[in-house]
Amino acid sequence: MLRIAVPNKGSLSGPAADMLHEAGYQQRRESKELRIVDPVNEVEFFYLRPRDIAIYVSSGRLDIGITGSDLLVDSGADAEEILPLGFARSTFHFAAKPGTATGIEGLKGRTIATSYEGIVAAHLAERGVDASVVHLDGAVETAIELGVAEVIADVVETGTSLRNAGLEVFGEPIMKSEAIVIRRTGAEPDATTEPKVQQFLRRLQGVLVARTYVMMDYDCRVEQLEKAVALTPGLESPTVSPLHNEGWVAVRAMVPAKEAQRIMDDLYEIGARAILTTAIHACRL
Ligand SMILES: Nc1ncnc2c1ncn2[C@@H]1O[C@H](COP(=O)(O)OP(=O)(O)OP(=O)(O)O)[C@@H](O)[C@H]1O
Ligand SMILES: O=P(O)(O)OC[C@H]1O[C@H](OP(=O)(O)OP(=O)(O)O)[C@H](O)[C@@H]1O
Ligand SMILES: [Mg+2]
Missing domain, CATH: 3.30.70.120 (Alpha-Beta Plaits)
Incomplete structure:
Protein backbone atom coordinates (compact mmCIF):
# COMPACT_ATOMS: atom_id res chain seq x y z
CA MET A 1 0.00 0.00 0.00
CA LEU A 2 1.38 3.43 -1.02
CA ARG A 3 1.57 5.88 1.94
CA ILE A 4 0.99 9.53 1.05
CA ALA A 5 1.15 12.66 3.27
CA VAL A 6 -1.52 15.30 2.57
CA PRO A 7 -1.74 18.77 4.22
CA ASN A 8 -4.48 18.79 6.86
CA LYS A 9 -4.87 22.60 7.24
CA GLY A 10 -4.07 25.96 5.67
CA SER A 11 -3.77 27.13 2.07
CA LEU A 12 -2.57 23.78 0.76
CA SER A 13 -5.18 21.46 2.20
CA GLY A 14 -8.33 22.35 0.19
CA PRO A 15 -6.68 22.49 -3.26
CA ALA A 16 -4.64 19.32 -2.51
CA ALA A 17 -7.78 17.37 -1.54
CA ASP A 18 -9.61 18.68 -4.63
CA MET A 19 -6.78 17.59 -6.89
CA LEU A 20 -6.58 14.11 -5.33
CA HIS A 21 -10.35 13.77 -5.66
CA GLU A 22 -10.20 14.79 -9.33
CA ALA A 23 -7.45 12.21 -9.81
CA GLY A 24 -9.87 9.51 -8.63
CA TYR A 25 -8.60 9.01 -5.06
CA GLN A 26 -10.92 8.72 -2.11
CA GLN A 27 -10.50 11.64 0.32
CA ARG A 28 -11.53 12.12 3.95
CA ARG A 29 -15.13 13.20 4.67
CA GLU A 30 -14.38 15.08 7.89
CA SER A 31 -11.54 17.46 8.68
CA LYS A 32 -10.84 15.57 11.94
CA GLU A 33 -9.89 12.35 10.16
CA LEU A 34 -6.12 11.84 10.40
CA ARG A 35 -5.77 8.91 8.01
CA ILE A 36 -7.90 7.04 5.54
CA VAL A 37 -7.38 3.99 3.35
CA ASP A 38 -8.45 4.01 -0.30
CA PRO A 39 -8.68 0.23 -0.82
CA VAL A 40 -9.49 0.40 -4.54
CA ASN A 41 -6.32 2.35 -5.37
CA GLU A 42 -4.27 0.69 -2.60
CA VAL A 43 -3.23 4.02 -1.11
CA GLU A 44 -3.24 5.22 2.49
CA PHE A 45 -3.49 9.00 3.05
CA PHE A 46 -2.10 10.63 6.21
CA TYR A 47 -3.40 14.14 6.97
CA LEU A 48 -0.50 16.01 8.56
CA ARG A 49 0.55 19.57 9.33
CA PRO A 50 2.01 20.97 6.07
CA ARG A 51 5.19 21.95 7.90
CA ASP A 52 5.77 18.38 9.12
CA ILE A 53 5.27 16.61 5.79
CA ALA A 54 8.85 16.89 4.50
CA ILE A 55 10.12 15.48 7.80
CA TYR A 56 7.85 12.40 7.60
CA VAL A 57 8.76 11.83 3.95
CA SER A 58 12.51 12.24 4.53
CA SER A 59 12.31 9.70 7.37
CA GLY A 60 11.13 7.12 4.83
CA ARG A 61 7.99 6.28 6.88
CA LEU A 62 5.81 7.79 4.15
CA ASP A 63 6.52 7.28 0.45
CA ILE A 64 5.51 10.68 -0.91
CA GLY A 65 3.84 13.88 0.25
CA ILE A 66 2.26 17.12 -0.89
CA THR A 67 3.71 20.31 0.61
CA GLY A 68 4.93 23.79 -0.38
CA SER A 69 8.41 24.26 -1.86
CA ASP A 70 9.09 26.98 0.76
CA LEU A 71 8.12 24.57 3.55
CA LEU A 72 10.43 21.92 2.09
CA VAL A 73 13.38 24.34 1.99
CA ASP A 74 12.55 25.70 5.45
CA SER A 75 12.47 22.21 6.99
CA GLY A 76 15.96 21.35 5.72
CA ALA A 77 14.64 17.77 5.34
CA ASP A 78 16.23 15.32 2.96
CA ALA A 79 13.43 15.28 0.39
CA GLU A 80 13.10 16.52 -3.18
CA GLU A 81 10.43 17.84 -5.52
CA ILE A 82 9.17 15.30 -8.04
CA LEU A 83 6.14 17.19 -9.46
CA PRO A 84 5.05 20.86 -9.28
CA LEU A 85 1.28 21.18 -8.76
CA GLY A 86 0.63 24.81 -9.77
CA PHE A 87 -1.43 25.93 -6.76
CA ALA A 88 -0.56 27.84 -3.52
CA ARG A 89 1.82 29.98 -5.55
CA SER A 90 3.52 32.66 -3.50
CA THR A 91 6.75 34.62 -3.17
CA PHE A 92 8.76 34.92 0.02
CA HIS A 93 9.87 38.49 0.79
CA PHE A 94 11.34 40.80 3.39
CA ALA A 95 8.99 43.65 4.34
CA ALA A 96 9.07 46.66 6.65
CA LYS A 97 7.48 50.07 7.22
CA PRO A 98 8.16 52.28 4.16
CA GLY A 99 11.49 54.07 4.40
CA THR A 100 12.86 51.93 7.24
CA ALA A 101 14.76 49.34 5.17
CA THR A 102 16.11 49.13 1.63
CA GLY A 103 18.24 46.06 0.95
CA ILE A 104 19.52 43.00 2.70
CA GLU A 105 22.82 44.79 3.48
CA GLY A 106 20.93 47.08 5.86
CA LEU A 107 19.68 44.18 7.98
CA LYS A 108 22.89 43.79 10.01
CA GLY A 109 22.07 43.87 13.73
CA ARG A 110 18.32 44.16 13.14
CA THR A 111 15.52 41.83 14.29
CA ILE A 112 13.50 39.89 11.70
CA ALA A 113 10.26 38.08 12.60
CA THR A 114 9.23 35.08 10.50
CA SER A 115 7.52 31.67 10.54
CA TYR A 116 10.22 30.45 8.14
CA GLU A 117 13.39 30.62 10.23
CA GLY A 118 15.22 28.04 8.11
CA ILE A 119 14.83 29.99 4.86
CA VAL A 120 15.69 33.34 6.45
CA ALA A 121 18.72 32.10 8.41
CA ALA A 122 20.16 30.38 5.32
CA HIS A 123 19.52 33.45 3.13
CA LEU A 124 21.27 35.76 5.62
CA ALA A 125 24.16 33.33 6.17
CA GLU A 126 24.78 33.00 2.41
CA ARG A 127 25.14 36.78 2.20
CA GLY A 128 27.15 37.09 5.41
CA VAL A 129 24.54 39.29 7.14
CA ASP A 130 24.39 38.99 10.91
CA ALA A 131 20.81 39.69 12.08
CA SER A 132 18.62 38.11 14.75
CA VAL A 133 15.64 36.03 13.72
CA VAL A 134 12.53 35.74 15.92
CA HIS A 135 10.25 32.80 15.25
CA LEU A 136 6.50 33.48 15.24
CA ASP A 137 3.82 30.97 14.25
CA GLY A 138 1.76 33.29 12.04
CA ALA A 139 0.28 36.77 11.55
CA VAL A 140 3.87 38.04 11.49
CA GLU A 141 2.79 41.32 9.85
CA THR A 142 1.66 42.48 13.31
CA ALA A 143 5.11 41.93 14.86
CA ILE A 144 6.35 45.33 13.65
CA GLU A 145 3.41 47.32 15.02
CA LEU A 146 3.85 45.59 18.39
CA GLY A 147 7.60 46.19 18.47
CA VAL A 148 8.69 42.54 18.40
CA ALA A 149 10.73 43.11 15.21
CA GLU A 150 11.68 45.88 12.77
CA VAL A 151 11.50 43.68 9.70
CA ILE A 152 9.48 40.60 8.73
CA ALA A 153 10.03 37.85 6.17
CA ASP A 154 6.81 36.24 4.97
CA VAL A 155 4.78 34.65 2.23
CA VAL A 156 3.21 37.21 -0.13
CA GLU A 157 0.52 36.36 -2.62
CA THR A 158 -1.75 39.33 -3.41
CA GLY A 159 0.07 41.70 -1.01
CA THR A 160 -3.18 42.49 0.82
CA SER A 161 -1.90 41.41 4.26
CA LEU A 162 1.16 43.66 3.90
CA ARG A 163 -0.89 46.62 2.70
CA ASN A 164 -3.35 46.22 5.57
CA ALA A 165 -0.44 46.31 8.02
CA GLY A 166 1.12 49.39 6.34
CA LEU A 167 4.19 47.44 5.22
CA GLU A 168 5.98 47.08 1.89
CA VAL A 169 8.42 44.55 0.47
CA PHE A 170 12.07 45.48 -0.06
CA GLY A 171 15.10 43.79 -1.60
CA GLU A 172 15.14 40.85 -3.98
CA PRO A 173 12.46 38.13 -3.58
CA ILE A 174 13.89 35.42 -1.31
CA MET A 175 12.18 32.52 -3.10
CA LYS A 176 9.17 31.55 -5.16
CA SER A 177 6.97 28.71 -3.96
CA GLU A 178 4.13 26.47 -5.06
CA ALA A 179 2.58 23.19 -3.97
CA ILE A 180 4.74 20.21 -4.92
CA VAL A 181 4.90 16.43 -4.59
CA ILE A 182 8.01 15.36 -2.70
CA ARG A 183 9.89 12.15 -2.12
CA ARG A 184 12.92 11.19 0.00
CA THR A 185 16.15 12.28 -1.69
CA GLY A 186 17.80 9.39 -3.49
CA ALA A 187 15.01 6.96 -2.50
CA GLU A 188 15.74 3.52 -3.99
CA PRO A 189 12.70 2.63 -6.14
CA ASP A 190 10.88 -0.11 -4.24
CA ALA A 191 9.54 -2.81 -6.58
CA THR A 192 6.16 -2.98 -4.83
CA THR A 193 5.43 0.75 -4.42
CA GLU A 194 7.18 2.21 -7.49
CA PRO A 195 4.42 1.36 -10.00
CA LYS A 196 1.89 2.98 -7.63
CA VAL A 197 4.09 6.11 -7.30
CA GLN A 198 4.32 6.40 -11.08
CA GLN A 199 0.57 5.86 -11.42
CA PHE A 200 -0.06 8.56 -8.80
CA LEU A 201 2.16 11.05 -10.67
CA ARG A 202 0.52 10.22 -14.02
CA ARG A 203 -2.91 10.80 -12.53
CA LEU A 204 -1.94 14.19 -11.07
CA GLN A 205 -0.27 15.19 -14.34
CA GLY A 206 -3.53 14.21 -16.05
CA VAL A 207 -5.46 16.56 -13.76
CA LEU A 208 -2.98 19.39 -14.45
CA VAL A 209 -3.31 18.93 -18.20
CA ALA A 210 -7.11 18.67 -18.02
CA ARG A 211 -7.13 21.96 -16.08
CA THR A 212 -4.90 23.83 -18.51
N1 LIG B 1 -2.05 33.54 0.90
C1 LIG B 1 -1.40 32.56 0.34
N2 LIG B 1 -1.47 32.34 -0.99
C2 LIG B 1 -0.81 31.33 -1.58
N3 LIG B 1 -0.07 30.45 -0.91
C3 LIG B 1 0.02 30.60 0.41
C4 LIG B 1 -0.63 31.65 1.11
N4 LIG B 1 -0.35 31.52 2.42
C5 LIG B 1 0.43 30.46 2.54
N5 LIG B 1 0.66 29.90 1.34
C6 LIG B 1 1.47 28.73 1.03
O1 LIG B 1 0.92 27.66 1.79
C7 LIG B 1 1.95 26.94 2.40
C8 LIG B 1 1.86 27.12 3.89
O2 LIG B 1 0.89 26.32 4.33
P1 LIG B 1 0.43 26.46 5.84
O3 LIG B 1 -0.78 25.67 5.92
O4 LIG B 1 1.52 26.23 6.79
O5 LIG B 1 0.22 28.00 5.99
P2 LIG B 1 -1.03 28.83 5.84
O6 LIG B 1 -1.76 28.63 4.57
O7 LIG B 1 -0.49 30.15 6.12
O8 LIG B 1 -1.96 28.24 6.97
P3 LIG B 1 -2.10 28.63 8.50
O9 LIG B 1 -1.67 30.05 8.58
O10 LIG B 1 -3.55 28.40 8.73
O11 LIG B 1 -1.22 27.71 9.25
C9 LIG B 1 3.26 27.52 1.93
O12 LIG B 1 3.76 26.75 0.85
C10 LIG B 1 2.90 28.91 1.52
O13 LIG B 1 3.73 29.42 0.50
O1 LIG C 1 -0.37 38.48 0.12
P1 LIG C 1 -1.62 37.90 0.65
O2 LIG C 1 -2.61 37.51 -0.41
O3 LIG C 1 -2.25 38.75 1.72
O4 LIG C 1 -1.24 36.49 1.31
C1 LIG C 1 -0.17 36.35 2.20
C2 LIG C 1 -0.64 36.07 3.59
O5 LIG C 1 -1.31 34.80 3.63
C3 LIG C 1 -0.73 34.01 4.66
O6 LIG C 1 -1.34 34.32 5.85
P2 LIG C 1 -2.45 33.45 6.57
O7 LIG C 1 -3.81 33.97 6.26
O8 LIG C 1 -2.23 32.03 6.30
O9 LIG C 1 -2.16 33.77 8.09
P3 LIG C 1 -0.81 33.54 8.89
O10 LIG C 1 0.03 34.75 8.60
O11 LIG C 1 -1.25 33.47 10.29
O12 LIG C 1 -0.18 32.31 8.41
C4 LIG C 1 0.71 34.53 4.70
O13 LIG C 1 1.32 34.19 5.93
C5 LIG C 1 0.55 36.00 4.52
O14 LIG C 1 0.28 36.64 5.73
MG1 LIG D 1 -0.37 31.22 7.23
Whole structure:
Protein backbone atom coordinates (compact mmCIF):
# COMPACT_ATOMS: atom_id res chain seq x y z
CA MET A 1 0.00 0.00 0.00
CA LEU A 2 1.38 3.43 -1.02
CA ARG A 3 1.57 5.88 1.94
CA ILE A 4 0.99 9.53 1.05
CA ALA A 5 1.15 12.66 3.27
CA VAL A 6 -1.52 15.30 2.57
CA PRO A 7 -1.74 18.77 4.22
CA ASN A 8 -4.48 18.79 6.86
CA LYS A 9 -4.87 22.60 7.24
CA GLY A 10 -4.07 25.96 5.67
CA SER A 11 -3.77 27.13 2.07
CA LEU A 12 -2.57 23.78 0.76
CA SER A 13 -5.18 21.46 2.20
CA GLY A 14 -8.33 22.35 0.19
CA PRO A 15 -6.68 22.49 -3.26
CA ALA A 16 -4.64 19.32 -2.51
CA ALA A 17 -7.78 17.37 -1.54
CA ASP A 18 -9.61 18.68 -4.63
CA MET A 19 -6.78 17.59 -6.89
CA LEU A 20 -6.58 14.11 -5.33
CA HIS A 21 -10.35 13.77 -5.66
CA GLU A 22 -10.20 14.79 -9.33
CA ALA A 23 -7.45 12.21 -9.81
CA GLY A 24 -9.87 9.51 -8.63
CA TYR A 25 -8.60 9.01 -5.06
CA GLN A 26 -10.92 8.72 -2.11
CA GLN A 27 -10.50 11.64 0.32
CA ARG A 28 -11.53 12.12 3.95
CA ARG A 29 -15.13 13.20 4.67
CA GLU A 30 -14.38 15.08 7.89
CA SER A 31 -11.54 17.46 8.68
CA LYS A 32 -10.84 15.57 11.94
CA GLU A 33 -9.89 12.35 10.16
CA LEU A 34 -6.12 11.84 10.40
CA ARG A 35 -5.77 8.91 8.01
CA ILE A 36 -7.90 7.04 5.54
CA VAL A 37 -7.38 3.99 3.35
CA ASP A 38 -8.45 4.01 -0.30
CA PRO A 39 -8.68 0.23 -0.82
CA VAL A 40 -9.49 0.40 -4.54
CA ASN A 41 -6.32 2.35 -5.37
CA GLU A 42 -4.27 0.69 -2.60
CA VAL A 43 -3.23 4.02 -1.11
CA GLU A 44 -3.24 5.22 2.49
CA PHE A 45 -3.49 9.00 3.05
CA PHE A 46 -2.10 10.63 6.21
CA TYR A 47 -3.40 14.14 6.97
CA LEU A 48 -0.50 16.01 8.56
CA ARG A 49 0.55 19.57 9.33
CA PRO A 50 2.01 20.97 6.07
CA ARG A 51 5.19 21.95 7.90
CA ASP A 52 5.77 18.38 9.12
CA ILE A 53 5.27 16.61 5.79
CA ALA A 54 8.85 16.89 4.50
CA ILE A 55 10.12 15.48 7.80
CA TYR A 56 7.85 12.40 7.60
CA VAL A 57 8.76 11.83 3.95
CA SER A 58 12.51 12.24 4.53
CA SER A 59 12.31 9.70 7.37
CA GLY A 60 11.13 7.12 4.83
CA ARG A 61 7.99 6.28 6.88
CA LEU A 62 5.81 7.79 4.15
CA ASP A 63 6.52 7.28 0.45
CA ILE A 64 5.51 10.68 -0.91
CA GLY A 65 3.84 13.88 0.25
CA ILE A 66 2.26 17.12 -0.89
CA THR A 67 3.71 20.31 0.61
CA GLY A 68 4.93 23.79 -0.38
CA SER A 69 8.41 24.26 -1.86
CA ASP A 70 9.09 26.98 0.76
CA LEU A 71 8.12 24.57 3.55
CA LEU A 72 10.43 21.92 2.09
CA VAL A 73 13.38 24.34 1.99
CA ASP A 74 12.55 25.70 5.45
CA SER A 75 12.47 22.21 6.99
CA GLY A 76 15.96 21.35 5.72
CA ALA A 77 14.64 17.77 5.34
CA ASP A 78 16.23 15.32 2.96
CA ALA A 79 13.43 15.28 0.39
CA GLU A 80 13.10 16.52 -3.18
CA GLU A 81 10.43 17.84 -5.52
CA ILE A 82 9.17 15.30 -8.04
CA LEU A 83 6.14 17.19 -9.46
CA PRO A 84 5.05 20.86 -9.28
CA LEU A 85 1.28 21.18 -8.76
CA GLY A 86 0.63 24.81 -9.77
CA PHE A 87 -1.43 25.93 -6.76
CA ALA A 88 -0.56 27.84 -3.52
CA ARG A 89 1.82 29.98 -5.55
CA SER A 90 3.52 32.66 -3.50
CA THR A 91 6.75 34.62 -3.17
CA PHE A 92 8.76 34.92 0.02
CA HIS A 93 9.87 38.49 0.79
CA PHE A 94 11.34 40.80 3.39
CA ALA A 95 8.99 43.65 4.34
CA ALA A 96 9.07 46.66 6.65
CA LYS A 97 7.48 50.07 7.22
CA PRO A 98 8.16 52.28 4.16
CA GLY A 99 11.49 54.07 4.40
CA THR A 100 12.86 51.93 7.24
CA ALA A 101 14.76 49.34 5.17
CA THR A 102 16.11 49.13 1.63
CA GLY A 103 18.24 46.06 0.95
CA ILE A 104 19.52 43.00 2.70
CA GLU A 105 22.82 44.79 3.48
CA GLY A 106 20.93 47.08 5.86
CA LEU A 107 19.68 44.18 7.98
CA LYS A 108 22.89 43.79 10.01
CA GLY A 109 22.07 43.87 13.73
CA ARG A 110 18.32 44.16 13.14
CA THR A 111 15.52 41.83 14.29
CA ILE A 112 13.50 39.89 11.70
CA ALA A 113 10.26 38.08 12.60
CA THR A 114 9.23 35.08 10.50
CA SER A 115 7.52 31.67 10.54
CA TYR A 116 10.22 30.45 8.14
CA GLU A 117 13.39 30.62 10.23
CA GLY A 118 15.22 28.04 8.11
CA ILE A 119 14.83 29.99 4.86
CA VAL A 120 15.69 33.34 6.45
CA ALA A 121 18.72 32.10 8.41
CA ALA A 122 20.16 30.38 5.32
CA HIS A 123 19.52 33.45 3.13
CA LEU A 124 21.27 35.76 5.62
CA ALA A 125 24.16 33.33 6.17
CA GLU A 126 24.78 33.00 2.41
CA ARG A 127 25.14 36.78 2.20
CA GLY A 128 27.15 37.09 5.41
CA VAL A 129 24.54 39.29 7.14
CA ASP A 130 24.39 38.99 10.91
CA ALA A 131 20.81 39.69 12.08
CA SER A 132 18.62 38.11 14.75
CA VAL A 133 15.64 36.03 13.72
CA VAL A 134 12.53 35.74 15.92
CA HIS A 135 10.25 32.80 15.25
CA LEU A 136 6.50 33.48 15.24
CA ASP A 137 3.82 30.97 14.25
CA GLY A 138 1.76 33.29 12.04
CA ALA A 139 0.28 36.77 11.55
CA VAL A 140 3.87 38.04 11.49
CA GLU A 141 2.79 41.32 9.85
CA THR A 142 1.66 42.48 13.31
CA ALA A 143 5.11 41.93 14.86
CA ILE A 144 6.35 45.33 13.65
CA GLU A 145 3.41 47.32 15.02
CA LEU A 146 3.85 45.59 18.39
CA GLY A 147 7.60 46.19 18.47
CA VAL A 148 8.69 42.54 18.40
CA ALA A 149 10.73 43.11 15.21
CA GLU A 150 11.68 45.88 12.77
CA VAL A 151 11.50 43.68 9.70
CA ILE A 152 9.48 40.60 8.73
CA ALA A 153 10.03 37.85 6.17
CA ASP A 154 6.81 36.24 4.97
CA VAL A 155 4.78 34.65 2.23
CA VAL A 156 3.21 37.21 -0.13
CA GLU A 157 0.52 36.36 -2.62
CA THR A 158 -1.75 39.33 -3.41
CA GLY A 159 0.07 41.70 -1.01
CA THR A 160 -3.18 42.49 0.82
CA SER A 161 -1.90 41.41 4.26
CA LEU A 162 1.16 43.66 3.90
CA ARG A 163 -0.89 46.62 2.70
CA ASN A 164 -3.35 46.22 5.57
CA ALA A 165 -0.44 46.31 8.02
CA GLY A 166 1.12 49.39 6.34
CA LEU A 167 4.19 47.44 5.22
CA GLU A 168 5.98 47.08 1.89
CA VAL A 169 8.42 44.55 0.47
CA PHE A 170 12.07 45.48 -0.06
CA GLY A 171 15.10 43.79 -1.60
CA GLU A 172 15.14 40.85 -3.98
CA PRO A 173 12.46 38.13 -3.58
CA ILE A 174 13.89 35.42 -1.31
CA MET A 175 12.18 32.52 -3.10
CA LYS A 176 9.17 31.55 -5.16
CA SER A 177 6.97 28.71 -3.96
CA GLU A 178 4.13 26.47 -5.06
CA ALA A 179 2.58 23.19 -3.97
CA ILE A 180 4.74 20.21 -4.92
CA VAL A 181 4.90 16.43 -4.59
CA ILE A 182 8.01 15.36 -2.70
CA ARG A 183 9.89 12.15 -2.12
CA ARG A 184 12.92 11.19 0.00
CA THR A 185 16.15 12.28 -1.69
CA GLY A 186 17.80 9.39 -3.49
CA ALA A 187 15.01 6.96 -2.50
CA GLU A 188 15.74 3.52 -3.99
CA PRO A 189 12.70 2.63 -6.14
CA ASP A 190 10.88 -0.11 -4.24
CA ALA A 191 9.54 -2.81 -6.58
CA THR A 192 6.16 -2.98 -4.83
CA THR A 193 5.43 0.75 -4.42
CA GLU A 194 7.18 2.21 -7.49
CA PRO A 195 4.42 1.36 -10.00
CA LYS A 196 1.89 2.98 -7.63
CA VAL A 197 4.09 6.11 -7.30
CA GLN A 198 4.32 6.40 -11.08
CA GLN A 199 0.57 5.86 -11.42
CA PHE A 200 -0.06 8.56 -8.80
CA LEU A 201 2.16 11.05 -10.67
CA ARG A 202 0.52 10.22 -14.02
CA ARG A 203 -2.91 10.80 -12.53
CA LEU A 204 -1.94 14.19 -11.07
CA GLN A 205 -0.27 15.19 -14.34
CA GLY A 206 -3.53 14.21 -16.05
CA VAL A 207 -5.46 16.56 -13.76
CA LEU A 208 -2.98 19.39 -14.45
CA VAL A 209 -3.31 18.93 -18.20
CA ALA A 210 -7.11 18.67 -18.02
CA ARG A 211 -7.13 21.96 -16.08
CA THR A 212 -4.90 23.83 -18.51
CA TYR A 213 -5.98 22.51 -21.92
CA VAL A 214 -9.26 22.33 -23.84
CA MET A 215 -10.14 20.23 -26.87
CA MET A 216 -10.75 22.25 -30.04
CA ASP A 217 -12.68 21.00 -33.09
CA TYR A 218 -13.28 22.87 -36.32
CA ASP A 219 -13.87 22.43 -40.03
CA CYS A 220 -11.74 24.09 -42.69
CA ARG A 221 -11.04 23.98 -46.39
CA VAL A 222 -8.13 21.75 -47.44
CA GLU A 223 -6.31 24.80 -48.85
CA GLN A 224 -6.34 26.40 -45.36
CA LEU A 225 -5.26 23.27 -43.51
CA GLU A 226 -1.55 24.09 -43.14
CA LYS A 227 -2.29 27.57 -41.77
CA ALA A 228 -4.92 26.17 -39.41
CA VAL A 229 -2.65 23.41 -38.14
CA ALA A 230 0.06 25.96 -37.42
CA LEU A 231 -2.41 27.65 -35.06
CA THR A 232 -3.42 24.36 -33.40
CA PRO A 233 -0.38 22.05 -33.47
CA GLY A 234 -1.78 19.91 -30.63
CA LEU A 235 0.50 17.87 -28.40
CA GLU A 236 1.78 15.32 -30.92
CA SER A 237 -0.07 16.53 -34.00
CA PRO A 238 -3.77 17.25 -34.71
CA THR A 239 -6.26 14.64 -35.94
CA VAL A 240 -7.45 15.51 -39.46
CA SER A 241 -10.49 13.66 -40.89
CA PRO A 242 -12.21 14.06 -44.28
CA LEU A 243 -15.69 15.61 -44.34
CA HIS A 244 -18.49 14.33 -46.56
CA ASN A 245 -18.32 17.61 -48.52
CA GLU A 246 -15.28 17.33 -50.71
CA GLY A 247 -12.53 19.88 -50.16
CA TRP A 248 -13.27 20.21 -46.39
CA VAL A 249 -11.64 18.52 -43.40
CA ALA A 250 -12.43 18.32 -39.69
CA VAL A 251 -9.52 19.06 -37.31
CA ARG A 252 -9.23 18.14 -33.61
CA ALA A 253 -6.39 19.27 -31.32
CA MET A 254 -5.70 20.13 -27.67
CA VAL A 255 -4.97 23.84 -27.10
CA PRO A 256 -3.99 25.81 -23.96
CA ALA A 257 -7.24 26.97 -22.31
CA LYS A 258 -5.90 30.51 -21.80
CA GLU A 259 -5.30 30.93 -25.54
CA ALA A 260 -8.50 29.27 -26.74
CA GLN A 261 -10.45 32.46 -27.52
CA ARG A 262 -7.57 34.04 -29.45
CA ILE A 263 -7.02 30.83 -31.43
CA MET A 264 -10.75 30.65 -32.27
CA ASP A 265 -10.61 34.25 -33.60
CA ASP A 266 -7.53 33.47 -35.69
CA LEU A 267 -9.07 30.26 -37.07
CA TYR A 268 -12.25 32.13 -38.01
CA GLU A 269 -10.16 34.79 -39.77
CA ILE A 270 -8.56 32.17 -42.03
CA GLY A 271 -11.94 30.66 -42.90
CA ALA A 272 -12.40 27.84 -40.39
CA ARG A 273 -16.01 27.29 -39.29
CA ALA A 274 -17.97 25.27 -36.67
CA ILE A 275 -15.17 25.97 -34.20
CA LEU A 276 -15.94 24.31 -30.83
CA THR A 277 -14.06 23.94 -27.58
CA THR A 278 -14.87 21.31 -24.98
CA ALA A 279 -13.45 20.68 -21.52
CA ILE A 280 -11.11 17.77 -20.89
CA HIS A 281 -12.05 15.97 -17.68
CA ALA A 282 -9.09 13.62 -17.37
CA CYS A 283 -6.17 12.50 -19.48
CA ARG A 284 -3.00 10.42 -19.63
CA LEU A 285 -0.42 11.96 -21.88
N1 LIG B 1 -2.05 33.54 0.90
C1 LIG B 1 -1.40 32.56 0.34
N2 LIG B 1 -1.47 32.34 -0.99
C2 LIG B 1 -0.81 31.33 -1.58
N3 LIG B 1 -0.07 30.45 -0.91
C3 LIG B 1 0.02 30.60 0.41
C4 LIG B 1 -0.63 31.65 1.11
N4 LIG B 1 -0.35 31.52 2.42
C5 LIG B 1 0.43 30.46 2.54
N5 LIG B 1 0.66 29.90 1.34
C6 LIG B 1 1.47 28.73 1.03
O1 LIG B 1 0.92 27.66 1.79
C7 LIG B 1 1.95 26.94 2.40
C8 LIG B 1 1.86 27.12 3.89
O2 LIG B 1 0.89 26.32 4.33
P1 LIG B 1 0.43 26.46 5.84
O3 LIG B 1 -0.78 25.67 5.92
O4 LIG B 1 1.52 26.23 6.79
O5 LIG B 1 0.22 28.00 5.99
P2 LIG B 1 -1.03 28.83 5.84
O6 LIG B 1 -1.76 28.63 4.57
O7 LIG B 1 -0.49 30.15 6.12
O8 LIG B 1 -1.96 28.24 6.97
P3 LIG B 1 -2.10 28.63 8.50
O9 LIG B 1 -1.67 30.05 8.58
O10 LIG B 1 -3.55 28.40 8.73
O11 LIG B 1 -1.22 27.71 9.25
C9 LIG B 1 3.26 27.52 1.93
O12 LIG B 1 3.76 26.75 0.85
C10 LIG B 1 2.90 28.91 1.52
O13 LIG B 1 3.73 29.42 0.50
O1 LIG C 1 -0.37 38.48 0.12
P1 LIG C 1 -1.62 37.90 0.65
O2 LIG C 1 -2.61 37.51 -0.41
O3 LIG C 1 -2.25 38.75 1.72
O4 LIG C 1 -1.24 36.49 1.31
C1 LIG C 1 -0.17 36.35 2.20
C2 LIG C 1 -0.64 36.07 3.59
O5 LIG C 1 -1.31 34.80 3.63
C3 LIG C 1 -0.73 34.01 4.66
O6 LIG C 1 -1.34 34.32 5.85
P2 LIG C 1 -2.45 33.45 6.57
O7 LIG C 1 -3.81 33.97 6.26
O8 LIG C 1 -2.23 32.03 6.30
O9 LIG C 1 -2.16 33.77 8.09
P3 LIG C 1 -0.81 33.54 8.89
O10 LIG C 1 0.03 34.75 8.60
O11 LIG C 1 -1.25 33.47 10.29
O12 LIG C 1 -0.18 32.31 8.41
C4 LIG C 1 0.71 34.53 4.70
O13 LIG C 1 1.32 34.19 5.93
C5 LIG C 1 0.55 36.00 4.52
O14 LIG C 1 0.28 36.64 5.73
MG1 LIG D 1 -0.37 31.22 7.23
